[in-house]
Each structure stands twice: as structure tokens, then as C-alpha cells.
Amino acid sequence: MRGLLEARDLDAALVTHQVNVRYLTGFTGSNGALLLTVAGSAMLATDGRYTDQATQQCRDVPAITTRALAGDLLAKAGNVGRLGVETHAMTVDAHTALAANLAAEASTTVALASLGRAVEQLREVKDPTEVDAVARACAISTEALEQLLAGPLVGRGERELARDLEWRMFALGAEAVAFDTIVAGGPHSAVPHHEPTDRALAPGDLLKIDFGARVDGYHADCTRTCVLGEPADWQREIHAAVRDAQRAGVDAMVTGAPVAQPDAAARQVLDEAGWLDRFTTGIGHGVGLQIHEDPFVGPRHLGRLGERSTITMEPGVYLPGRGGVRIEDTVVVGPAAPRVLTDTTRELLVVG
Amino acid sequence: MRGLLEARDLDAALVTHQVNVRYLTGFTGSNGALLLTVAGSAMLATDGRYTDQATQQCRDVPAITTRALAGDLLAKAGNVGRLGVETHAMTVDAHTALAANLAAEASTTVALASLGRAVEQLREVKDPTEVDAVARACAISTEALEQLLAGPLVGRGERELARDLEWRMFALGAEAVAFDTIVAGGPHSAVPHHEPTDRALAPGDLLKIDFGARVDGYHADCTRTCVLGEPADWQREIHAAVRDAQRAGVDAMVTGAPVAQPDAAARQVLDEAGWLDRFTTGIGHGVGLQIHEDPFVGPRHLGRLGERSTITMEPGVYLPGRGGVRIEDTVVVGPAAPRVLTDTTRELLVVG
Numbered sequence: 102m103r104g105l106l107e108a109r110d111l112d113a114a115l116v117t118h119q120v121n122v123r124y125l126t127g128f129t130g131s132n133g134a135l136l137l138t139v140a141g142s143a144m145l146a147t148d149g150r151y152t153d154q155a156t157q158q159c160r161d162v163p164a165i166t167t168r169a170l171a172g173d174l175l176a177k178a179g180n181v182g183r184l185g186v187e188t189h190a191m192t193v194d195a196h197t198a199l200a201a202n203l204a205a206e207a208s209t210t211v212a213l214a215s216l217g218r219a220v221e222q223l224r225e226v227k228d229p230t231e232v233d234a235v236a237r238a239c240a241i242s243t244e245a246l247e248q249l250l251a252g253p254l255v256g257r258g259e260r261e262l263a264r265d266l267e268w269r270m271f272a273l274g275a276e277a278v279a280f281d282t283i284v285a286g287g288p289h290s291a292v293p294h295h296e297p298t299d300r301a302l303a304p305g306d307l308l309k310i311d312f313g314a315r316v317d318g319y320h321a322d323c324t325r326t327c328v329l330g331e332p333a334d335w336q337r338e339i340h341a342a343v344r345d346a347q348r349a350g351v352d353a354m355v356t357g358a359p360v361a362q363p364d365a366a367a368r369q370v371l372d373e374a375g376w377l378d379r380f381t382t383g384i385g386h387g388v389g390l391q392i393h394e395d396p397f398v399g400p401r402h403l404g405r406l407g408e409r410s411t412i413t414m415e416p417g418v419y420l421p422g423r424g425g426v427r428i429e430d431t432v433v434v435g436p437a438a439p440r441v442l443t444d445t446t447r448e449l450l451v452v453g
Numbered sequence: 454m455r456g457l458l459e460a461r462d463l464d465a466a467l468v469t470h471q472v473n474v475r476y477l478t479g480f481t482g483s484n485g486a487l488l489l490t491v492a493g494s495a496m497l498a499t500d501g502r503y504t505d506q507a508t509q510q511c512r513d514v515p516a517i518t519t520r521a522l523a524g525d526l527l528a529k530a531g532n533v534g535r536l537g538v539e540t541h542a543m544t545v546d547a548h549t550a551l552a553a554n555l556a557a558e559a560s561t562t563v564a565l566a567s568l569g570r571a572v573e574q575l576r577e578v579k580d581p582t583e584v585d586a587v588a589r590a591c592a593i594s595t596e597a598l599e600q601l602l603a604g605p606l607v608g609r610g611e612r613e614l615a616r617d618l619e620w621r622m623f624a625l626g627a628e629a630v631a632f633d634t635i636v637a638g639g640p641h642s643a644v645p646h647h648e649p650t651d652r653a654l655a656p657g658d659l660l661k662i663d664f665g666a667r668v669d670g671y672h673a674d675c676t677r678t679c680v681l682g683e684p685a686d687w688q689r690e691i692h693a694a695v696r697d698a699q700r701a702g703v704d705a706m707v708t709g710a711p712v713a714q715p716d717a718a719a720r721q722v723l724d725e726a727g728w729l730d731r732f733t734t735g736i737g738h739g740v741g742l743q744i745h746e747d748p749f750v751g752p753r754h755l756g757r758l759g760e761r762s763t764i765t766m767e768p769g770v771y772l773p774g775r776g777g778v779r780i781e782d783t784v785v786v787g788p789a790a791p792r793v794l795t796d797t798t799r800e801l802l803v804v805g
Binding site: 149150186188189190191192193194196197215260264268271272277281293294381382 | 501502538540541542543544545546548549567612616620623624629633645646733734
């Protein structure tokens with residue numbers, strides 16, 4: 102963090118995006134602000150609801166209790182000079198209030214600047230504890246899916262199946278679901294982000310399930326598509342195309358590779374199979390304390406993959422009115438090959 | 454909305470806070486912007502993922518598909534003059550980008566101003582369809598609670614009970630839970646916003662449950678506190694104090710009353726009972742498309758209660774290390790008396 106402040110010519114950073122406060126301090130309350138100086142000092146501010154919690158969770162960061170988080174942090178810090186704030190997450194009104202507050206303090210001359218996505222940049226590369234949390238969330242997710250797919254499935258509604266899967270994740274130790282579970286049967290599987298309905302699953306349906314558990318604040322993200330009964334040729338064909346594209350994308354997730362490379366690798370396979378024009382969503386994203394976080398994978402994204410980044414790869418083929426296939430894994434970038442954390446079969450499962 | 458624009462001397466409003474876009478148009482996607490002019494025209498912008506959905510959900514508002522939502526809306530609208538934006542919800546970076554975009558368009562002279570919480574102000578008073586959705590969410594919530602409290606309860610963990618209650622709400626028709634369910638047993642009940650653990654419920658425990666269902670986007674919010682086995686005198690005493698305070702607060706929720714009045718009424722009862730210093734949280738808030746929304750009830754809050762506002766009343770007494778009681782209802786403000794939507798007993802239930 103100190104290096105990032107220096108690179109931005111900042112004397113201090115005011116971190117107010119809650120997930121970034123949590124990342125840097127361990128504090129999980131819903132209202133906190135953190136002041137870091139380039140000299141290495143740190144101070145957390147929160148309100149009276151969280152005084153005890155802040156003390157317990159952040160033993161190495163002094164915490165103050167106040168209603169005026171940013172104002173009191175800055176008052177205590179004195180003249181911090183050039184201060185970076187999280188303009189990508191701070192509202193205009195909060196920024197205006199902070200500037201007015203600073204202007205009213207005649208004794209200090211703080212200049213507001215943008216910290217940019219500095220903390221998000223740090224969060225891209227996970228430490229081993231973080232990788233372990235994502236891995237546990239992924240293991241719970243795939244175990245719950247395998248239980249669910251053991252069936253029976255025919256005749257059950259999408260919503261009920263989503264609740265069943267979530268219930269299994271909780272029973273296996275999830276603290277929450279990572280996001281609203283997608284269960285999409287038959288023609289609904291062609292809708293990339295379908296919201297589950299009471300439509301009952303029928304023989305011949307593709308069944309697409311996009312889901313994940315959350316453990317210690319860290320998310321899993323996994324999608325599998327199976328078929329109820331004997332697959333039709335078109336179902337086999339699009340599934341094989343997506344499976345091969347997904348594998349190519351995953352294989353490209355090695356340390357130091359350009360972020361755009363896994364995208365290009367997967368798209369090339371879809372293109373050669375003739376299905377690229379039926380792929381309409383994003384192909385991958387970082388996953389950690391947020392379900393979608395940096396780095397986002399795509400043709401226009403710059404930078405290189407850092408070792409121990411946890412990222413999804415999720416190509417798909419969507420045929421409106423008929424059905425669709427998506428296969429998605431959460432992987433950890435590694436030097437020779439990535440490690441797949443959502444480790445359950447990617448072959449076309451025939452279920453019932 | 455037109456009146457609110459006129460009162461702010463605005464020629465148009467750019468609504469970008471998603472819940473406000475939903476309120477005004479019915480569009481439930483995660484990325485939309487709405488431009489409204491004081492002359493009465495409206496246009497929605499969203500991205501390619503939501504083209505069909507926007508057309509279906511917003512039949513009376515023309516929609517355009519673009520990646521540059523605000524920019525393209527304004528380009529189509531031409532010179533709108535003084536434009537109000539939602540500075541309380543818009544990030545600094547989004548505001549800066551919008552201003553730069555406008556400055557680059559030599560043909561228009563749009564002046565940015567703040568719309569303030571104009572849409573939140575409209576949302577305070579619900580129309581009958583909205584009240585009905587909140588009422589259905591509340592009915593599901595209380596029915597699920599009654600099922601859960603039928604027991605057995607002793608020996609079960611807080612987390613497992615929370616999942617059980619949520620499962621029952623889904624089975625009764627909830628589309629989601631309104632917020633993370635709080636189940637707090639024994640000393641944990643003294644923590645206002647306790648996160649459920651695996652601690653097993655034991656005889657003699659107070660059991661505090663704060664929970665709700667979501668239906669058609671609208672939230673329910675309800676808290677009840679019961680006791681496992683014969684209540685101790687101190688448990689009866691704090692429960693009675695909270696029950697009486699809560700009733701006084703609810704009774705004060707009549708059309709046209711100052712927003713601060715229910716707060717004063719409830720606090721007076723707690724004060725007379727000698728427990729006011731053990732009440733440490735907010736006492737009530739609006740509930741609707743968001744679980745916490747305007748109006749917030751408290752001593753320093755201005756304004757008057759509007760008919761058909763849906764608001765919570767939730768005093769409590771918290772004794773650290775021993776236990777706590779909170780009782781919370783969601784009510785609809787009415788002319789002579791409010792209607793309580795979370796209609797299940799507020800007496801001290803003895804459960805097991």
C-alpha cells in the first residue's frame with residue numbers, strides 16, 4: 102500500500118469502501134473508514150455499534166469511535182498533505198462534505214486527490230489464507246452440486262431446486278450464498294442470467310446452474326450445465342464447444358500471461374466451432390471478497406495475471422428459445438498451470 | 454416528480470440510483486438510467502443484457518440500449534438546461550465523467566445540479582399496490598415464525614435456526630430474504646445485530662429473532678423475543694418494558710404526526726421504566742423497495758408521517774452479558790391508527 106501511495110504522489114489514503122476497509126484491517130462492520138499514511142501509520146474509525154468488534158478484529162490498528170468518521174480521522178492526523186480518496190466508490194455528497202469539512206479547518210491544508218483502485222489492485226493477488234478461503238467455498242459448492250444432481254430432478258421447479266442447493270451449501274458450512282442462485286431449465290437456459298421460476302424440469306431439458314458459497318467473506322463461483330435424459334445432437338454439440346473453449350481459457354491462466362489471453366484462447370475455440378456469435382456475456386472476473394472484482398478478463402483489459410489471483414472462466418453458447426450452455430470454474434493462477442478450485446466434472450452429465 | 458423538479462428549479466432529472474429507476478419505471482435490471490424532463494418526457498437507457506427486459510417491464514417508457522447510459526440519454530435529449538443528478542448515490546468518478554462528457558458536447562449547455570433525495574421522498578408514501586406487497590411479505594414472515602416457534606428449539610444452533618426460518622419463508626412464497634436473519638440466544642440476545650453462531654439454545658435463554666421476507670421487491674422487517682422455559686423476573690421485566698414502549702411508539706404512527714413523535718412516545722415509556730439507557734439502536738425506519746429507507750424515525754428527524762408510509766418501530770433493552778429484548782413491527786401509517794402488518798403476538802412467548 103505504501104508503494105501505491107508513493108506511486109500516486111500521495112501522503113495519505115482515506116479508505117471508505119467497506120470491502121477495502123475489511124481487506125486492509127479485518128474489520129467486518131458496515132461502517133468504517135481507514136486512514137493510512139505513507140509514513141506507515143494507520144487508524145480506523147467506526148461508530149458506537151462497532152466499538153468492541155473493531156477492537157477484537159483489528160488488534161494492530163488503533164480504532165476510534167465517532168459519528169464523523171473521515172472528519173475525526175483527519176482531525177487526529179493533522180496535516181496529511183495530499184490525501185487520496187476512493188472517488189470510484191465515494192458519493193459526490195460525501196466528497197463535498199469532506200471538502201467542506203477540510204476547508205473549515207483553518208489549521209490544516211489537506212489537498213484531496215484520487216486514490217483510484219489502489220486497494221482493488223492489491224486485492225487481485227491473494228495471500229495463501231485468502232486462497233484457502235476461496236478453495237473452501239468452492240469445495241462446499243461442488244459438493245452441494247453433486248448431491249443435488251444425484252436427483253431426482255424431473256418435475257421439480259427451478260426455484261425449489263435453487264433453495265435445495267443453497268440449503269445444502271449452508272449444511273456443508275457456507276456462511277451465505279455468494280449471489281442469487283441461477284437455476285435455468287429448458288429454454289430458460291438460453292437466458293444468461295435467468296431468475297429461477299416455478300417452471301418444472303422436463304425430460305430433454307438442458308439444466309444450467311450458476312451458484313456459489315461464501316466462506317469467511319470469500320466467494321465461490323461455479324456453473325455447470327447438464328441434460329435431463331438422453332442429449333440431443335445440438336445439445337451435445339454446443340456443450341462440447343463450450344467445454345473445449347472453457348478448457349482452453351483455463352489453460353491460459355498462467356502467471357504473467359496478459360489478462361486478455363485467456364479470453365482470446367477461449368474465443369478462438371468458440372469461433373472455430375462456429376458458435377462465437379452466440380456468446381454474449383463477460384468471460385471471466387476476479388473473485389474474492391466480492392463476487393465480481395478485479396481483474397476483469399476481456400479483449401480490452403490490460404495488465405498481466407498475478408500468481409495466486411483467483412479468477413473465473415465462463416464461456417457459454419446461448420440459443421434463444423431453445424437452450425444454452427455455460428461452464429464456469431473458479432481457478433487460482435499458477436506458474437505452469439492454474440489450479441481449478443471448483444473441481445467437479447465438466448463433461449455433459451445426463452441426470453434425471 | 455414534476456412538482457419536485459419545479460421546486461428545485463430543475464429542467465430535468467437524471468435518475469441513476471437503481472432502486473429509484475425501478476420505482477419510477479418498474480425496470481428491475483442492475484444497470485439503468487432514466488431521464489425525466491419537467492415537460493413530462495421520460496426515457497430509459499440500459500445495456501444489451503437488458504434490452505428485452507426493459508421493453509417488457511416498462512411499456513410506457515421508451516428505452517434505448519447503449520453502453521454510455523447517461524451520455525446517450527443526454528445526447529438524445531439535447532439541451533435540457535439545469536439537470537439534477539443523484540449526488541447522494543452517484544460516485545465522484547461517475548459525476549466527473551458525466552461533466553467531462555457534457556463539456557465535450559459543444560452544442561449543449563447542460564448545468565449539473567443536485568436532485569437530492571427527491572425520489573426517496575416520493576417513495577416514502579406507498580401506493581396501495583406497494584402496501585399490498587409489503588403486507589404479503591409480512592404475512593409470510595409471521596407465518597414462518599409461528600411455524601418455527603412451534604419447536605423444538607432447545608439444543609439447536611442459531612445458524613441452523615436462521616436457515617430453517619428462511620427455508621420456511623421461501624416455501625411460503627418469499628422471493629428472497631429481506632436481510633441476513635438474526636437469531637440470537639442467551640447472552641447473544643444482548644448484541645443488537647448479532648451474527649448467528651453455532652451456539653446451541655439452552656433452557657432459560659432469551660431468543661431474539663430479527664428477520665423478514667421479500668416479495669415483488671418489497672421487504673418485511675419483524676423482531677420477536679421469546680424465552681426457553683419459565684422466564685426469570687428480569688426477563689419478564691425488560692420484555693414488558695419493551696412491549697409497552699413498542700406499543701406506545703406504534704400507536705403514535707398516525708397520519709400527519711411529526712416523524713419524531715413515535716420515537717418520543719416509545720422513549721418515554723422506556724425512560725419511566727428505568728431502561729432508556731440500555732436502548733442503543735435506531736428506533737424505526739421506512740421499509741419498502743429497500744429494507745432501510747426514508748423516513749428514518751428519531752428525535753432529530755424532521756417532517757411528518759405520510760398516510761400509507763410503511764415504517765418499523767423497534768425499541769429494545771440490551772443487558773451485555775445477560776440478554777436483550779427487541780420487539781419490532783412493520784406498520785402502515787393511517788389516519789386514526791396504524792395497521793400492523795407483522796401481526797403476531799408481542800407477548801412474551803414461552804417456547805421450547
